[in-house]
Amino acid sequence: MTFKLIALAGAAVLLALPVHAAPAPARDAKVWAAAEAARPAQLKLLEQVVNIDSGTGDVEGGRKVAGILGARLKAMGFAVESVKAEADGLPDNTVATLSGTGKGRVLLIGHIDTVFEPGTVAQRPFRMDAEKAYGPGVSDEKGGVVEGVYALQILHDLGFKDFKQVVFLIETSEERGSPGAQGLINRLVADADVELNLEPGDTPDVLTVWRKGATAIHIDVHGRAAHAGIAPQEGRNAATELIHQIAADEIFPKTGDGITFNLTTLKAGTRENIIPEDASATYSLRIREKSDLPKVEAVLQKNARTTVVPDTTVKVWRQERFFPPLASNPGTDALADRAEAIYAGLGKTITRGGNGGASESALAYEGGIPALDGLGPAAGGFHADTEYLLLGSLTPRLYLLTKLIQELGHQPPPRLK
Known part of the structure; x- marks a missing residue:
C-alpha cells in the first residue's frame, strides 16, 4: 500500500510538471x-x-x-x-x-x-x-x-x-x-x-x-420565334423557360465548403421585337468530391424534363474540360x-x-x-x-x-x- 501511495504521489508530481513541446527547428x-x-x-x-x-x-x-x-x-x-x-x-x-x-x-x-x-x-x-x-x-x-x-x-x-x-x-x-x-x-x-x-x-x-474541383455546366433552351407584338402567342419563349430552369436549380448552395453552383453568364434573344427562340445559361460548379459531379448532373437532367413553356426543349451539358x-x-x-x-x-x-x-x-x-x-x-x-x-x-x-x-x-x- 505504501508503494502504491508513493507511486501515485510520484505520478502526481510528474503531471504537475510543465509540458514542453519539441523545440522548433532553428532558422536557417x-x-x-x-x-x-x-x-x-x-x-x-x-x-x-x-x-x-x-x-x-x-x-x-x-x-x-x-x-x-x-x-x-x-x-x-x-x-x-x-x-x-x-x-x-x-x-x-x-x-x-x-x-x-x-x-x-x-x-x-x-x-x-x-x-x-x-x-x-x-x-x-x-x-x-x-x-x-x-x-x-x-x-x-x-x-x-x-x-x-x-x-x-x-x-x-x-x-x-x-x-x-x-x-x-x-x-x-x-x-x-x-x-x-x-x-x-x-x-x-x-x-x-x-x-x-x-x-x-x-x-x-x-x-x-x-x-474544389471545377467545371462549367451549360443549360440551353430552344423554343420558337414570333413577332412580339402581332403574334406573340405563336412563339415559344426560350428565355421564359430558361428562367424556370434557373429557379429550379436554386436548390444548390451558392457558397460554402461543399458543392456550390453559381450562375455566371446568360444569353437570350436577338431583337426587342422577337420572342426569343434560344436562350442559354452557364454555371460554375465547384465540388469537394468527384462523386458529387454525377449527383448534380442527375438533378439538372431531371429538371430539364419538366418545362413550363410548351414545345420548348432543354439541353444540359458540361464542358469536356474538368479540374478534379x-x-x-x-x-x-x-x-x-x-x-x-x-x-x-x-x-x-x-x-x-x-x-x-x-x-x-x-x-x-x-x-x-x-x-x-x-x-x-x-x-x-x-x-x-x-x-x-x-x-x-x-x-x-x-x-x-x-x-x-x-x-x-x-x-x-x-x-x-
Missing part, C-alpha cells in the same frame, strides 16, 4: 538572410511583370512575361523550353529544368495568365502602400511565380544541388482550367516526386490543403506539417485551409504525388480590382518555399499510389 540563417536581401529585386521584378497585360488568351502579353522569367531561369543554368499550348489562341508554356546530385524530383507550378482584359494595366498599374501591393495579377499569380524564381535564385547562389531534378512549369491558361497545359502537367507529374504550387495563400497566413478536386489526403497533410515546422523556426505560425478555386495541384494529386498549394504570398481580392498582396508575407513565404525545395530535394516523400 543563410537562407533567411538571402530572402531578406532579395526583397528589393523581388518587388522590382514583380512590378515589371504585373505591368504587362497577360489575361488568358493574350498571346503577346504572355510571351513578354515568359521571356522575362525564362531569361532569369536560363541565367541560373536551367534548360528553358517553350512548349506549344494544347489549345488555340494561347501563349506557349515554359518548362525550366535543372538537374542536381540528390534524390528528390521537385515540380513547381505557377501561372502567368490573369482574368483581366487588355488595357487593365493602363488603368491601374502596379503600386504599393505600407502594407499591400496592388495591380492586375499581383497575387493571382504573378507574386507566386516571382517568388518561385527567387527561391531558385537563392538555391543557385548558395550552391545547393541536393536534388535529382527541379522543374518549374510556368503555364498560361490556368484561369480557364488549363486547356493549354493539362496534358503537359500530367507528363511532368509522372516524372516528379512532389508538386509545390505557387497560388497565393489566403489571409492572414494560410496554406491551401484542399481545393484536391481532396484532403495524408500526403498533403505531411507536406503541411513540414511547412508548419519551417515557419515555426521563424517564430511564426502558418495555418491550413481550403477554398473553391481550382488549381493544378489537383492534377498532381490525381497523378499520385503529394501536392501542397497556396505557397505564394498571402493575398486577397482575387479576380477583382481590389486584388492585393500582403507585403509582410513576402519574405517569410520566400524562405518557406526555399526551405521546402531543399528538404524535399534531399528527402522526397513517398508517392500516394
